[in-house]
Amino acid sequence: MFENFDFDVIARSWQALIFQGLAFTAQVTLLAMAGGIVLGTLLAMMRLSSFKPLAWVAAGYVNLLRSIPLVLVIFWFYFLVPYIGAWIIGAPRPIPVGAFTSALVTFIMFEACYYCEIMRAGIQSIPSGQANAGYALGMNYWQMMGRVILPQAFRNMTPVLLTQTIVLFQDVSLVYIISLPDFVTIASKIAQRDGRLIEMYLFVAVVYLAICLLLSHFVKRLQTRFAIAR
């Protein structure tokens, strides 16, 4: 069945695929994960705030972005970020924002919603007595959160946060629509140039499969090791 296939296209192009495409995808994934977890944790703290307007703003933001398909968000941000940037700094014209920055901002803001919900569950899983113990020792809110609640919430939620990151890793392929040179974009460019679409997309799928399986396996091992003894 493979006699008409020419897998040589992969041999010819794997360096560009891995060192440019996959490296780009990994870079966006890691940066968006870091930014997303930080922003998501802040959103989670806002959602759990006893000051209601703060909680409403965070909930509105999270629910809005979670109900829009990621492709649309990427598109919108790509066109809107220059205008929003101009509005923030008060520039008369839309400021030029590179596709990379635009995509990164998009993923951070989008994934933050999912990380937010994970961290919210994580924070809520810590008994309220822990917060009381922190306060009773004279800690303020930020000290109590930073040293008592969040470290425990992070530890409990690390497997789930990483699972969400695996989803993010796959989602990054959507930057294809704004022609950023990620793994899928580069693969499809080469595939179209050489007329070898099926071979190339098979290869891409196998690479994604291998990486995601590997990461899932890693997450599963962490899960058993990370539980805090109570």
Next chain:
Amino acid sequence: MPMIEIDKVSKWYGAFQVLKNCSTTVDKGEVVVVCGPSGSGKSTLIKTVNALEPFQQGRIAVNGQSVGDRGTNLPQLRARIGMVFQNFELFPHLSIMRNLALAQTMVLKRSGEEAIERGLKLLDRVGLIAQKDKFPGQLSGGQQQRVAIARALAMDPIAMLFDEPTSALDPEMINEVLDVMVELAKEGMTMMVVTHEMGFARKVAHRVVFMDQGEIVEDAAKNDFFGSPRSDRAQTFLSKILNH
């Protein structure tokens, strides 16, 4: 001057009143035991003292400083009031030593060595110095509660609050915790203790406060309380917990 002054404090959860016009005081060096049936509001009352529970009416002052005022620096005030909880509430992600040192360095701005030195001294005092590098989950309940007491003492508190410190313990571990508390009381620590341990109350309390349904029903010197409780409710309560 009283160390803890609770003056006509009322608190509601929605329409339900959990504290009804409660007033009492704890003088410097005094040990006051608060008892009463479950749901009587005693845990809520003790938590209002360091503002872990807000209240809507009345006034509470610790060492002359009003707890409910907006201008009060709550973290600073709380740092000087030790509190021991029913469920110990040690930080499970930190070693015993770091449990003791954390607030000392972060809140009192002590140096790391200073905090460790103070921590070791107190661990030694509660007989747990050998456990300093373990994690809370590796200790028994009684040991955890002794560490929790040491953690509170490490802040050099001017008063200690105990919220049912032995209620979550297996019976054979209650005494090791009570022994530490008795010793503390004998040293003249100002203590407010919510407990059902009437043996402890008899041994070291100066006064007993009896609560029922959010009210302070009786506030009497220890001997008066055990000898001749005036209210029916206190008599019923005492007969229930003493005769078994």
